[in-house]
Amino acid sequence: MSDPLIIVGSGMAGLGLARQVRARDARRAITLITADSGADYSKPLLSTGFAKGMPPERLAMRSPIDVADAFQMTMRTHTRVDGIDPRTQTLSIGAERLPYGELVLATGAAPSPPFTVADEVRDRVCTINDLDDYRDFYAALSRRPQGARVAIVGAGLVGCEFADDLLAGGHRVALVAPEAAPLARLLPPALGRVLGEAMHDAGIDMRLGRTVASLQRDGETVALALDDGETLPADLVLIATGLAPRTALADTAGLAVSEAGIQTDRYLATAQPDIHALGDCACVAGLNAMYVQPLQASAKALAATLTGTPTPVAYGAWPVLVKTPSCPVVALPPRQTPARWRIEGEGDDLSALAEDENGHLLGFALTGACVRRKVELARAAPPLLP
Numbered sequence: 001m002s003d004p005l006i007i008v009g010s011g012m013a014g015l016g017l018a019r020q021v022r023a024r025d026a027r028r029a030i031t032l033i034t035a036d037s038g039a040d041y042s043k044p045l046l047s048t049g050f051a052k053g054m055p056p057e058r059l060a061m062r063s064p065i066d067v068a069d070a071f072q073m074t075m076r077t078h079t080r081v082d083g084i085d086p087r088t089q090t091l092s093i094g095a096e097r098l099p100y101g102e103l104v105l106a107t108g109a110a111p112s113p114p115f116t117v118a119d120e121v122r123d124r125v126c127t128i129n130d131l132d133d134y135r136d137f138y139a140a141l142s143r144r145p146q147g148a149r150v151a152i153v154g155a156g157l158v159g160c161e162f163a164d165d166l167l168a169g170g171h172r173v174a175l176v177a178p179e180a181a182p183l184a185r186l187l188p189p190a191l192g193r194v195l196g197e198a199m200h201d202a203g204i205d206m207r208l209g210r211t212v213a214s215l216q217r218d219g220e221t222v223a224l225a226l227d228d229g230e231t232l233p234a235d236l237v238l239i240a241t242g243l244a245p246r247t248a249l250a251d252t253a254g255l256a257v258s259e260a261g262i263q264t265d266r267y268l269a270t271a272q273p274d275i276h277a278l279g280d281c282a283c284v285a286g287l288n289a290m291y292v293q294p295l296q297a298s299a300k301a302l303a304a305t306l307t308g309t310p311t312p313v314a315y316g317a318w319p320v321l322v323k324t325p326s327c328p329v330v331a332l333p334p335r336q337t338p339a340r341w342r343i344e345g346e347g348d349d350l351s352a353l354a355e356d357e358n359g360h361l362l363g364f365a366l367t368g369a370c371v372r373r374k375v376e377l378a379r380a381a382p383p384l385l386p
Contacts, residue, residue, distance in 0.1 A: 004074075005306060006091065006098070008081055008249070009106030010034035011130065012043055013279025013295050015067065017104060020303030022071045028307070030073035033093075038064035038077035041131045044292060047161035047323055049134065051168035056135040084253035086272045102274045102306060105250055105262060109243035109280035109290060114153070117239075120217045125237045128162065137238070144235045147172055151224055151234035153212055155182040159240035160195070161323045163204050166238075168325065174205035174232055176212060176224065186320065186331040187365045188341040188352050194367050198327035198348060207232065245281045245288065260288045266312035266385075268302045278302055284313060287335075287385055293318040294384065315384035319364075319374050330371045332381055334363030345370055353377075 005021065007014045010032060018030055032038075039060040049059055068075040083092040084103070091098040111127035126137045141148055148171050152159050155177035167173045175182075181192025182199065200206045213225045215237065224232040245261035255270045256263040261283035268276045268284065278298055280290045289295075294315045301313035322329035327348060338354035345351050349368035356362055364377045 004029035004031045004100065005102050005104070006030075006100040007032045007104045007106055008034075008091075009108055009279070009281075010036055010038045010064075010075075010077075011106065011108045011279065012292065013108065013281075013299060014104075014106035015040055016296060016299035017106065017278055017303055018071045018073060020299050021306055022073070024303055024307040026072075030071065031076065031098075032068075032073055033076045033079050033081055033091075035078065035080045036130055036132050038067065038075055039131055040067045043130070044323070046128055046131070046134050047158065047165050049138075050141075050162075050165045050171070053169065056131060056138055059131060059134065081249060082252075084249065084275070086253050086275060089274065100274070103276070104268075104302065104306075105275070105277045105281060106279045107246040107249060107281045109245045109261075111239060112242050112244040113239050114241050115212060115215075118215065121215045121222050121237075124217075124222045124235070125215065125239060127239050128158070129243065137236075140236055141171070146170060148235040149174070149221075149233060150236050150238055151176060151222070151232055152238045152240055153177070153224075154240035154242065155179055155196075155208065156185060156240065156242055157183065157320070157322060158242075159238075160199070162238060162240060163199060164202070164324045164326050167202060167204055172205075173203075174207055174234065175199070176207040176210050176226065176232070178209065178211045180209055182208070183322065183329065183331070186322070186333055187329070187367075188343070188354075190341075190343055191329075191350050191352050191365050191367050194348050194350060195324065195327045195329055199324070202326040204326075243280065243290065245283070247281060250277065250281070258283060260286075266314075267305055267310060268298060268313060269305075276302060276306075285385060287315075289315060289384060291318065291320055314386060317378045317381040317383050319378050321371075321374075327367055328371045329365070329367055330374045331365040332363045332378060333365075335382075335384065336362060338362050351377075 040062040117125045151174045211227045216223045247257035250262045262277035301311045304311035319330050319332040334354040339357040342353045349370045351370045352365040354363040
């Protein structure tokens with residue numbers, strides 16, 4: 001039997017690829033290696049679970065055993081790959097040397113805290129990037145009284161979604177971020193202010209234009225010292241300041257990496273023969289798109305390539321739906337800096353159209369009732385990766 005296809009990572013990218021490969025080839029030997037528990041779950045549901053009171057086991061659709069059975073593959077959980085030797089086509093796992101025929105890195109991205117967390121507060125400071133993280137945070141919340149005070153550091157996509165979700169779950173939420181308005185990478189300032197005001201009106205303590213100077217233990221709570229001299233008490237701190245592609249393993253193989261991820265071409269291939277990268281860790285033809293639809297398109301294209309039909313990936317004009325019930329938001333960020341943002345509407349119902357100097361649509365952002373325009377505008381916008 002030939003050496004197997006080995007996938008490193010069990011997130012939506014890794015499991016999605018295994019599913020697609022198995023659908024095209026019933027006999028291909030597949031081994032999936034993951035440092036996590038390996039359960040099959042939908043990552044977007046992590047930021048909707050607290051409002052619904054969903055324990056971690058309800059978010060898991062299938063156990064690792066069920067996943068391995070469904071895809072007829074070998075699955076090694078809680079296993080870390082230490083290195084890759086492209087010359088011998090082997091992985092290092094401790095003293096073990098595991099050969100591969102083709103290798104796919106689907107290692108995802110890791111939270112990138114803006115400061116060092118001291119040991120004295122580490123048990124009160126969390127990130128949520130996967131089901132295991134959700135499990136830990138859910139347990140920590142369960143040990144606190146109902147209506148726990150949660151300070152969220154970061155007002156990007158993850159921070160805003162969890163702020164709304166935790167508030168709906170009955171907790172007291174404060175949001176701290178240096179930007180003047182939420183979702184600064186997705187929304188022009190006018191629409192960011194609409195979202196920020198809606199979150200404030202819903203009951204979230206918005207501490208925008210502020211940074212955390214230090215975290216200190218104060219009995220059973222954490223005191224966040226802000227740069228304006230105020231102190232914000234919290235039972236738990238959730239750091240949501242963005243993700244950085246996991247590239248360390250690729251670096252051991254001499255693959256080209258950057259802050260945007262592992263460099264691949266449109267076939268998800270790296271410069272090393274038989275090594276591909278997929279999902280949040282990959283920078284595909286110069287673009288890292290950490291969203292569900294590009295990931296799914298990449299998994300489908302790569303599965304075709306790995307089963308004998310070389311297929312370049314293409315990304316459509318896929319808007320991002322932000323899960324903030326306090327103010328619905330949809331955005332399609334332009335790939336290039338627009339000449340202008342043309343804003344239409346009034347109140348909370350705004351459409352912002354990113355245009356070039358000739359008035360051509362490059363992207364858009366929508367709030368309130370205007371989110372109904374997402375299909376119409378997506379059809380008129382250029383694809384993310386043609």
